[in-house]
Amino acid sequence: MSEETGRKEDRVSGPKKNGTNGRRNGNGHSLGAKGIALEGGSIREAFAGKHLLVTGVTGFLGKVWLGMVLDYLPEIRRATVIIRPKKGEDANARFQWIAERSPAFRPLRAKLGAKAFRKLIHDKIRVVEAKLVEPLCGLEEHEADTLLADVDAVVHFAGLTDFEPDPQQAIDANIHGAQHAADLAARTHGKRYIHVSTTFVAGRRSETIDESITVGVAPNGTAFDPAEELRILEAGIAERETKSQRIDYAMERANALGWPNIYTFSKALSEHLIESREDVRTTTFRPAIVECARTYPFEGWNEGINTSGPLVWLLSTTFQRFPARTTNIFDIVPVDTVARSMVVVVAEALRDRAESVYQCGSSAINPFNFRRAVDLTGLAIRRMYARRGDDFEKKVLAKLDPICAEPDPNEVFGHRRMRLMARATRNFLRSFELRENISPKLYEKIDGEKVDQKLRKFSMDCRTTDRKLGQVNDMLRVYLPFVNEIAYVFSTDNLVAATERMSEEERALFGFDVETICWRHYWVNIQVPGLDKWSLPLLRNEKVPDDPPLEVTEAEAARDDNEDAPMRATA
Amino acid sequence: MAETQIGRSAAFFRVEGTLLDRGPLAAAAWLASNAQGVGERIARLGNVALAAPLAFAGELRTGATSTRVTWMGLRGMSEDRLVILAEEYGSKYVEGEVLEIGAELLKKARKQGRQIVLVSDNIDLVVAPLAEALEADDLICNRLEIRSEKATGRLEDPVIGGNVSGQWARAFAQEHGIDLSTSWAYGASGADSLLLSAIGQPCAVNPDRQLRRLARDHEWPVVEK
Numbered sequence: 001m002s003e004e005t006g007r008k009e010d011r012v013s014g015p016k017k018n019g020t021n022g023r024r025n026g027n028g029h030s031l032g033a034k035g036i037a038l039e040g041g042s043i044r045e046a047f048a049g050k051h052l053l054v055t056g057v058t059g060f061l062g063k064v065w066l067g068m069v070l071d072y073l074p075e076i077r078r079a080t081v082i083i084r085p086k087k088g089e090d091a092n093a094r095f096q097w098i099a100e101r102s103p104a105f106r107p108l109r110a111k112l113g114a115k116a117f118r119k120l121i122h123d124k125i126r127v128v129e130a131k132l133v134e135p136l137c138g139l140e141e142h143e144a145d146t147l148l149a150d151v152d153a154v155v156h157f158a159g160l161t162d163f164e165p166d167p168q169q170a171i172d173a174n175i176h177g178a179q180h181a182a183d184l185a186a187r188t189h190g191k192r193y194i195h196v197s198t199t200f201v202a203g204r205r206s207e208t209i210d211e212s213i214t215v216g217v218a219p220n221g222t223a224f225d226p227a228e229e230l231r232i233l234e235a236g237i238a239e240r241e242t243k244s245q246r247i248d249y250a251m252e253r254a255n256a257l258g259w260p261n262i263y264t265f266s267k268a269l270s271e272h273l274i275e276s277r278e279d280v281r282t283t284t285f286r287p288a289i290v291e292c293a294r295t296y297p298f299e300g301w302n303e304g305i306n307t308s309g310p311l312v313w314l315l316s317t318t319f320q321r322f323p324a325r326t327t328n329i330f331d332i333v334p335v336d337t338v339a340r341s342m343v344v345v346v347a348e349a350l351r352d353r354a355e356s357v358y359q360c361g362s363s364a365i366n367p368f369n370f371r372r373a374v375d376l377t378g379l380a381i382r383r384m385y386a387r388r389g390d391d392f393e394k395k396v397l398a399k400l401d402p403i404c405a406e407p408d409p410n411e412v413f414g415h416r417r418m419r420l421m422a423r424a425t426r427n428f429l430r431s432f433e434l435r436e437n438i439s440p441k442l443y444e445k446i447d448g449e450k451v452d453q454k455l456r457k458f459s460m461d462c463r464t465t466d467r468k469l470g471q472v473n474d475m476l477r478v479y480l481p482f483v484n485e486i487a488y489v490f491s492t493d494n495l496v497a498a499t500e501r502m503s504e505e506e507r508a509l510f511g512f513d514v515e516t517i518c519w520r521h522y523w524v525n526i527q528v529p530g531l532d533k534w535s536l537p538l539l540r541n542e543k544v545p546d547d548p549p550l551e552v553t554e555a556e557a558a559r560d561d562n563e564d565a566p567m568r569a570t571a
Numbered sequence: 572m573a574e575t576q577i578g579r580s581a582a583f584f585r586v587e588g589t590l591l592d593r594g595p596l597a598a599a600a601w602l603a604s605n606a607q608g609v610g611e612r613i614a615r616l617g618n619v620a621l622a623a624p625l626a627f628a629g630e631l632r633t634g635a636t637s638t639r640v641t642w643m644g645l646r647g648m649s650e651d652r653l654v655i656l657a658e659e660y661g662s663k664y665v666e667g668e669v670l671e672i673g674a675e676l677l678k679k680a681r682k683q684g685r686q687i688v689l690v691s692d693n694i695d696l697v698v699a700p701l702a703e704a705l706e707a708d709d710l711i712c713n714r715l716e717i718r719s720e721k722a723t724g725r726l727e728d729p730v731i732g733g734n735v736s737g738q739w740a741r742a743f744a745q746e747h748g749i750d751l752s753t754s755w756a757y758g759a760s761g762a763d764s765l766l767l768s769a770i771g772q773p774c775a776v777n778p779d780r781q782l783r784r785l786a787r788d789h790e791w792p793v794v795e796k
Contacts, residue, residue: 372651372720375607379655386659401607520651 588759646724
């Protein structure tokens with residue numbers, strides 16, 4: 001124990017981890033895979049009796065991870081979840097709704113039944129209402145000390161994943177939120193902080209991205225001071241009045257250092273700032289594009305509008321020329337693969353043998369390029385429309401296969417002319433009065449009022465088309481760097497090595513398994529149908545149903561009666 | 572193992588004509604017409620159409636040339652697209668389209684304990700699900716050569732052409748321990764005559780004119796419905 005404590009202290013007070021990519025033990029010495037294997041210890045043992053403080057469990061990945069931990073690792077002592085109140089709903093109510101109605105917890109609810117599930121939640125989960133954007137998450141000093149007294153690690157999932165948000169919101173969620181979560185970790189005895197980031201912090205670098213971070217060096221090689229950059233950025237944002245001005249300013253700063261958008265810029269700045277800290281032992285987990293589940297909680301589940309949802313929606317319309325480079329990799333990872341990898345990373349951190357950075361993507365082991373992605377999307381959409389489309393969708397849209405095409409800036413992805421036509425027609429019709437342009441006799445003869453109504457409706461349709469095409473252009477502009485300009489491959493050696501050290505039983509549950517993904521099957525039978533069910537309705541402003549209310553089944557009640565019977569008799 | 576196989580009786584079914592009406596030309600044309608992009612569809616269909624005259628051109632009809640040309644039109648199509656489309660083709664034009672007479676004969680053969688062997692000049696992507704649905708023991712068919720996840724337009728050897736030779740049947744029987752003299756073969760067109768001649772118990776099913784004449788000459792049974 002004393003030796004372990006000594007290692008912890010060494011690591012916490014040690015030098016900055018600049019560009020480290022080797023396997024480390026607590027002393028910063030390198031260990032071979034075999035050396036670590038000999039140290040042993042299972043994931044189950046790592047979680048046994050541990051208390052984790054978790055942020056972001058209301059998000060897609062956080063939910064799946066927590067459900068998986070409670071399901072597969074009941075040895076965990078407790079998970080304290082930090083949730084902020086939202087829309088008049090307090091943290092407890094929000095979590096209860098998630099636990100009882102979210103599909104993420106469906107396997108656990110089905111396995112245990114209502115009563116045992118509620119008991120498990122009651123025994124294992126503590127909900128704390130707190131706001132990550134505030135210092136100490138809005139907790140009083142004494143509250144924080146009480147809360148953190150026996151916490152073994154802080155796991156920080158929370159973040160803002162919009163590509164082009166209001167920059168101050170991105171900074172609050174992705175930088176200050178992470179700093180405040182790390183502040184909490186610094187007050188725990190183990191000082192373990194697991195930070196969920198993204199592989200796309202790599203910025204504009206078309207190469208194999210290592211699992212490392214060099215603090216103070218931007219993707220384009222520029223040396224910068226992360227704290228100073230944040231200060232300048234926030235000051236500049238505060239000076240600008242409108243959201244678009246703030247976005248333009250933040251984009252300018254991001255581009256100058258080699259990040260393609262505000263999301264990756266804010267996440268990367270956060271990584272640099274966290275890695276600079278001496279008071280916590282940070283393990284950074286970088287998933288790539290998190291998409292529909294393969295098996296857990298069940299095949300096809302997704303939540304919210306994730307990265308590929310809008311792309312699939314776009315390709316399900318008349319839009320055919322997708323501006324992606326065929327050889328670029330679409331680094332997709334199913335959410336359950338990400339969640340199981342995150343279990344491994346937390347276990348490694350709990351055992352104080354985690355690497356600095358773990359990347360979780362498919363590009364290095366099982367690459368899925370845009371040629372295949374676009375081809376398979378067209379085929380999956382064809383199936384989708386065959387299943388549930390109207391005549392136009394079945395006979396026309398289903399047969400329009402998208403293709404990868406080089407973007408033409410003058411044409412704005414082929415929609416510029418269409419948009420100009422729609423706008424010109426709208427402008428013309430807005431001031432057009434049929435009555436003034438034809439004789440009254442003719443106006444009456446052709447039932448001019450009806451024609452006027454139709455023209456007004458057509459004018460509105462033109463406006464809608466103009467707006468929709470505008471949205472498409474905006475969306476493609478945001479996606480363009482990732483689908484066309486930057487060719488990434490994310491190294492995942494650390495997860496592979498961790499998987500190699502697992503027992504067969506644990507590998508089946510938690511092993512890094514991207515090599516087993518059959519993209520054809522996944523994309524056509526899981527991903528696109530999953531998006532169609534769980535994400536695309538949101539783009540149409542439709543609701544996605546929650547699971548039905550959790551109720552004690554008759555079988556459960558009868559079982560309880562039987563179990564209670566001898567007790568009653570004794571009483 | 573070999574001992575138990577000696578003397579086993581089999582039933583060879585030529586898929587085209589006895590179990591399905593549609594042949595490989597229809598499948599290849601449908602796949603080509605669903606290529607990615609309109610221009611590509613037209614070009615591929617044109618290519619497949621080249622095989623149509625060959626299918627009626629004497630010797631070429633019975634050899635593998637016509638079959639090879641049929642599938643050349645799919646050159647460059649992605650394996651993903653071929654697999655997914657073949658599944659769709661199967662559900663539209665194969666499943667539920669099995670000829671009643673062929674299904675009955677197959678059922679009868681299985682009841683008699685015969686090894687069921689389906690022979691087709693279609694590609695595995697199209698006929699493998701059929702073989703599985705019919706619980707066939709073996710499927711002899713063509714395979715598209717795939718390189719770098721794309722079809723090369725060539726068929727893997729050996730190519731099953733319109734005309735399956737008796738030599739092939741004898742080799743297959745030897746390899747699988749089948750007694751050809753007690754086995755049955757079901758064919759529907761003149762191109763199947765060599766196969767039928769090599770098997771002890773040939774049977775013409777809904778035969779075309781050429782096979783009907785041959786069946787009459789050799790006193791082969793003819794089944795029609």
